[in-house]
Amino acid sequence: MTLSSSLLERFRAGDPRALARLITLVESETPLGAELLSALRSGTPSAPVIGVTGSPGSGKSTLVDALIASARERGERVGVVAVDPSSPFSGGAILGDRIRMLRHHADTGVFVRSLASRGALGGLSKRAMGVVSLMEAFDFDWIFLETVGVGQSEVDIASVADHTLLVLTPAGGDAVQAFKAGIMEIADLLIVNKADLPGAERMVRELRAALGLGAHDEFTWLPPILKTVASSGDGARDVLDAVLKHRVFLGEAGLAERRLERARFEVRAEVQERASRLAGRAESDVLRAVAAGKLSAGEAADHLLRGS
Ligand SMILES: Nc1nc2c(ncn2[C@@H]2O[C@H](COP(=O)(O)OP(=O)(O)O)[C@@H](O)[C@H]2O)c(=O)[nH]1
Ligand SMILES: [Mg+2]
Numbered sequence: 001m002t003l004s005s006s007l008l009e010r011f012r013a014g015d016p017r018a019l020a021r022l023i024t025l026v027e028s029e030t031p032l033g034a035e036l037l038s039a040l041r042s043g044t045p046s047a048p049v050i051g052v053t054g055s056p057g058s059g060k061s062t063l064v065d066a067l068i069a070s071a072r073e074r075g076e077r078v079g080v081v082a083v084d085p086s087s088p089f090s091g092g093a094i095l096g097d098r099i100r101m102l103r104h105h106a107d108t109g110v111f112v113r114s115l116a117s118r119g120a121l122g123g124l125s126k127r128a129m130g131v132v133s134l135m136e137a138f139d140f141d142w143i144f145l146e147t148v149g150v151g152q153s154e155v156d157i158a159s160v161a162d163h164t165l166l167v168l169t170p171a172g173g174d175a176v177q178a179f180k181a182g183i184m185e186i187a188d189l190l191i192v193n194k195a196d197l198p199g200a201e202r203m204v205r206e207l208r209a210a211l212g213l214g215a216h217d218e219f220t221w222l223p224p225i226l227k228t229v230a231s232s233g234d235g236a237r238d239v240l241d242a243v244l245k246h247r248v249f250l251g252e253a254g255l256a257e258r259r260l261e262r263a264r265f266e267v268r269a270e271v272q273e274r275a276s277r278l279a280g281r282a283e284s285d286v287l288r289a290v291a292a293g294k295l296s297a298g299e300a301a302d303h304l305l306r307g308s
Contacts, residue, residue, distance in 0.1 A: 004036060011040065011138065016108055019138050023113055026130040037130055044259070045136035047079075048247055051161030052146045053154045053183070055174055058167040059193040062230035063239075064144050068110055070236040071142050077109040079135035082146040083116075083128050111135070126269050129160060129262075142240075158186035159265040162250070162258050163243050167191045168207075170199035175207060184210075187223050188246050191239065195227035221249055278304045 010018035022040075025033030052060045061082065068078045115128050128145070135143050147157045158164045166187035168174040171194070178184045190211075192203050207225050224242050228235030250258065282304060289295040295303075 004032060008036060008039060014138070016111055019111060019134065022134055023131050026134060027115065027127050029127065033130070037133060040137040041133055045133075047136055047140050047143050048243060049132060049136070049143045049145060049160070049162045050243060051157035051164045052144055052167060053157050053164065054167030054191075054193075055169075055177070056148070058169050058174060059228075059230045060146050060167050063165075063167055063191065063193055063228060063236070064146055066228070066230045066233040066236040067142070067144065067239060069233055070240055072107065072109060075109070076141035077139070078111070078142045078144065079138065079140040080110070080112040080144045080146065081128055081131050081135065082112065082114045083125075083148060111138075111140070126266070126273060129266055129269070132160070154183050155186060156265065160262045162255060163188050163246050165189045165191055165239070165243075167193050168203070169194040170197050170203045175203065175210075179210065188221065189239065189242050190223050190225045191228055191235075192225060193228045193230050195235070196229045196232075200227055221246065275305075 007018055007021060011022055022033070022036055026037055027033075052064055054060050064080055064082070068080065071078050113131055115125070115131065132143060132145060145157065145161060147154065164186055166178060166183060166189070168178065168190065170192065175184075178187075184190075190207055192200050192207070194200070204225050204227060211222060211225075224245075226235055226238055226242060228239060230236070247255070279301075282300065286295065286300050286303060290297055290300050
């Protein structure tokens with residue numbers, strides 16, 4: 001038996017060490033990783049993929065931790081991909097997330113992977129999506145994808161997740177910002193976290209009023225507004241229930257639509273990555289020809305894409 005087939009076998013038997021090994025192979029973008037990933041990616045995955053977004057400090061990691069605990073109470077298995085902001089110098093993930101979720105460390109029903117967000121596409125790199133696919137193949141009951149709540153990644157998450165949770169807090173004008181940035185529209189569930197702090201009730205009322213302004217009927221999903229105290233676990237159960245309700249609302253057709261959108265995102269990411277790699281390899285004589293006006297940028301691009 002080859003190394004890779006025994007690895008696949010252990011993975012299929014549910015060995016978390018095989019998952020860890022495969023994640024490392026996929027993350028480091030080895031050909032073997034890509035090969036094993038496509039061997040595992042057959043059929044439609046069934047685990048809900050839940051995107052968690054919101055400003056830094058709103059409590060996303062703490063909430064995911066509470067959701068893990070809540071799912072574990074029912075014996076359900078959970079995979080987490082946390083895409084952390086990273087400095088271009090260290091390339092490392094923020095340690096906090098790892099430590100926070102470490103209480104589940106000895107639990108084989110939980111697997112947490114932090115990834116640095118280096119790379120394009122607002123941090124939701126091809127690598128992160130590869131890890132999500134592996135977790136789907138591993139047959140978790142829930143998969144959480146926590147993103148850096150900054151810029152493009154907030155919008156991207158809605159393209160790749162089945163369900164998008166937007167985590168807000170009573171303080172700091174989060175909601176105003178989210179409305180302005182168009183983030184509110186991508187949320188399937190609104191979470192008012194830190195409900196132990198003053199202003200949570202008011203925030204819920206304001207959100208409800210703002211959402212109520214839009215037109216809706218029984219065919220439109222009106223995002224529920226849920227209060228949580230992630231640090232104590234309060235409200236976590238209700239969040240999981242609301243996700244399941246949203247899943248029922250989406251139905252097979254709605255889910256298929258979301259999966260198509262994710263496929264579009266993943267293919268686009270792949271194409272963009274290759275294109276920018278190609279552009280980076282543009283030979284200096286081609287660039288000089290463009291600079292000298294002998295070749296248009298478009299002609300140079302044609303030349304590169306043809307590989308001639
Ligand atoms: N008071 C209060 N603090 C919280 C709550 N949830 C998270 N925090 C704190 O908020 C800070 C940021 O949380 P974290 O989960 O790292 O936020 P993230 O950046 O969105 O992942 C931490 O100090 C948490 O302990 C909550 O419900 N109430
Ligand atoms: Mg976090």
